Amino acid sequence: MxxxxxxxxxxxxxxxxxxxxxxxxxxxxxxxxxxxxxxxxxxxxxxxxxxxxxxxxxxxxxxxxxxxxxxxxxxxxxxxxxxxxxxxxxxxDLASWVGKEARVAAPVHFDGSPIELNAKPPAAADLAYLVVTDSTGAVVSRTSVPVSDEPITWAGVDEDGDPLPEGVYKFELETYGNGVHISTDTMESYARVAEIQTEGSSMYLVLEGGARVDADDITALRDPV
Structure with a gap:
């Protein structure tokens, strides 16, 4: 009525x-x-x-x-x-996360220290590349990496081996199977949690370097190493 x-x-x-x-x-x-x-x-x-x-x-x-x-x-x-x-x-509850390192698929702030990366390549992949882009979206490095779910350590250098400047970088795993592109996925890495934010019923983490991620996307948490 x-x-x-x-x-x-x-x-x-x-x-x-x-x-x-x-x-x-x-x-x-x-x-x-x-x-x-x-x-x-x-x-x-x-x-x-x-x-x-x-x-x-x-x-x-x-x-x-x-x-x-x-x-x-x-x-x-x-x-x-x-x-x-x-x-x-x-x-x-999330306040205790501030200062800890969270693992998430998001851009990471590079301060000159090596960065540990994690990925899960598709089962059909037989070839993989680590593609690194800077904050402008420019590719600064593209190197072949083992097709494995073992962590990869990025030393912070370009394809010529020259050190890259401090800044925010994005890491993607580009995979192929039988010469055919399968996927390009953002790799997980650890970043320090700088701030907790709320927006409606959602909770967000602001990482060192400015990346803002959903708290539900965090797959691991650890003390700074």
Whole structure:
């Protein structure tokens, strides 16, 4: 039942002569204060046309409808409060992660020290390359690596063996099988957690270097080595 257009509900008997705008305002009041609805229902009973009274079944429908609206409003408020409490609890739980190193598939800040990389090449792969790009998206290194799930240590040098400058780099594993490209996947690596953030019901970690990742994407956590 449409509470804004049905004359017997939203207009409360028509005989009151209220405008459509007033009806909409009344509906808004009812959703926020069920007691207001009861007062208005009483007024409807007192002012209805005695020659064309509202059926008792219509009153029952009105009461049930507005009661349902009231309950829904209260439920939404309770869920909103609960979500806020869970967000605070989640942030408190993740606060201990700050300063630790999280393993995640995301760009990593390179400070001159070797970086440990982890990947899971497809079973059909027989050839793999480590592709390294800088913060501008430029490829700074592309080297052949073993087709294995064993960790790979990146020394921080380009294809000529020259040291690369400090900065944020992205690492991808490019795999092939029988000469056909299979996939290009971001490799996992460890990065220090600098900050915890919330956005709605989601929790995010800000890593050293500025990368922002979903807390659910973290696959491992360790103390700094």
């Amino acid at each position: 449409d509470v804004t257009s049905n004359s017997s509900v939203a207009g409360f008997g028509g005989a009151t002569g209220q405008s459509q705008t007033q009806t909409q305002n009344d509906a808004s009041m009812i959703t926020s204060d069920f007691e207001t609805f009861l007062t208005m229902l009483t007024a409807q009973l007192e002012n209805q046309d005695p020659l064309n009274p509202v059926e008792s079944t219509d009153y029952a429908v009105q009461l049930a409808t507005f009661s349902g609206v009231e309950q829904q409003v209260q439920t939404n408020d309770l869920l909103k409060d609960l979500a806020g409490q869970l967000g605070v609890m989640g942030m408190a």
